[in-house]
Amino acid sequence: MGFIGPDKQHHDTIAPSSFVLKVGVPVTFTVINFDDGHHSMTAPGLMNIMIKPGTDEPNGSIKPAITTYTFTxxxxxxxxxxxxFQCDGPSHxxxxxxxxxxDRDGYMAGWIKVL
Structure with a gap:
């Protein structure tokens, strides 16, 4: 459901939104997407993770999708x-x-510090 914004509505969120990494040390991100929209974690000059969408189930629920991305x-x-990607509808x-x-830090944006 994401975090609640100042409008008291739930918004798409990647949590945590900030990370500290080390140069030369491999890291693996595992992202579980609980909605049926595409997302990314795009940090120009560092990484570009394409996050798979969940799938609509016949009962109206969404089957979460898992995306794993490893880089150094x-x-x-x-x-x-x-x-x-344009997400977080209908208000975006x-x-x-x-x-x-x-994008909003703490929701669909954040920081990665590489030491």
Missing amino acids: PEKAGNFRWHCI WAMSHGFDGP
């Missing part, structure tokens, strides 16, 4: 990630431009 950070820095609040750029 090659350079230190602060990298902002965000979702490149989590996709609106935040203080740091596209």
Whole structure:
């Protein structure tokens, strides 16, 4: 269901939204998507995870999809990630431009610090 925003509605969320990684140390992200929309964790210059959508079940529920992505950070820095797909309908609040750029930090955007 995601986190509740200032409008008191649930919004698409990737939690946690910020991470600390180490240069040269492999990391594996496992993302469980509980809705039927495509998402991404796109951090230009670092990674681009395409998150599979869940599937609609005959009973009206959604079967979650699991996406696993392994990579090794090659350079230190602060990298902002965000979702490149228009999601969080019908209001798309989590996709609106935040203080740091596209999408709302803590919902469909965040930071990755590579040491």
